[in-house]
Amino acid sequence: MSGADDIEVDPRRVRSRTRLLDAATALLKSGGLEAVTVESVTRLSKVAKTTLYRHFDNALQLRAAAIERLLPPVVATPEPGPLRERLICLLERQADAIRDAPMQVSTLAWLATGSDRVDAQTPALTSLSQRLIEQYRVPFDLVLDTPEARAQLGDFDIMFVLSQLVGPLVFTKLIGLGAPTPEYCARIVDDFLAARAVSHPVS
Structure with missing residues (x-):
């Protein structure tokens, strides 16, 4: 089973990932990119650093995931026509x-x-x-x-x-x-x- 599959089926991993992204997103909005560090995210989310590293390899990957959360969704393609x-x-x-x-x-x-x-x-x-x-x-x-x-x-x-x-x-x-x-x-x-x-x- 892949890591992605593990995250989907394990509610604890879903919760911990959500808490990490909630914290990273809040830090990104309040302090910019440099505010999103492993230490600040684990402190704000109250998720252990070892757990963070099960979801993200490093702070850059965590920042990228937080950024993606903030952007508008991709719009649907119109039906065929002129x-x-x-x-x-x-x-x-x-x-x-x-x-x-x-x-x-x-x-x-x-x-x-x-x-x-x-x-x-x-x-x-x-x-x-x-x-x-x-x-x-x-x-x-x-x-x-x-x-x-x-x-x-x-x-x-x-x-x-x-x-x-x-x-x-x-x-x-x-x-x-x-x-x-x-x-x-x-x-x-x-x-x-x-x-x-x-x-x-x-x-």
């Missing part, structure tokens, strides 16, 4: 997820996995950063990696497209302009499609 409608639906769902995530928490979590934080010396954060990018782009891949989308948009860099579509939603949140409306999401999509139509006219 590209414009699917993109608008996707942006509306993404806007809701960004709106519901506390600003301070989300910013802290994203900054903790930024490019200046992840390198060969921080494999846990590097792995987390890569995994988050892969997870968050999945619904966009499923909408954009279709024959219709390729015919309409031509060749494109998915990460650049994500910055064009999701970037305005994040910027709106960061500067405190309020939650994007469905009309705002539709305008982002229409502007994006119009720009692509100019650079890649459909024959």
Whole structure:
């Protein structure tokens, strides 16, 4: 039986892991990444250090798990349909997820996995950063990696497209302009499609 299976079937391990992550998350929110240490987490959670090491190899792995807890969930992929409608639906769902995530928490979590934080010396954060990018782009891949989308948009860099579509939603949140409306999401999509139509006219 794997370690993951052990955690799932043993209620004591589930409880201890939850207490450790509760403590790590609280420390991350109140004191930043450096506040999440093995000593501080075990002291706050009242879980023994030996138990902590049964769940996490080191403090970096613990920090990565706490960060992942704070981020908005991955949104569901829209049902099949016209590209414009699917993109608008996707942006509306993404806007809701960004709106519901506390600003301070989300910013802290994203900054903790930024490019200046992840390198060969921080494999846990590097792995987390890569995994988050892969997870968050999945619904966009499923909408954009279709024959219709390729015919309409031509060749494109998915990460650049994500910055064009999701970037305005994040910027709106960061500067405190309020939650994007469905009309705002539709305008982002229409502007994006119009720009692509100019650079890649459909024959």
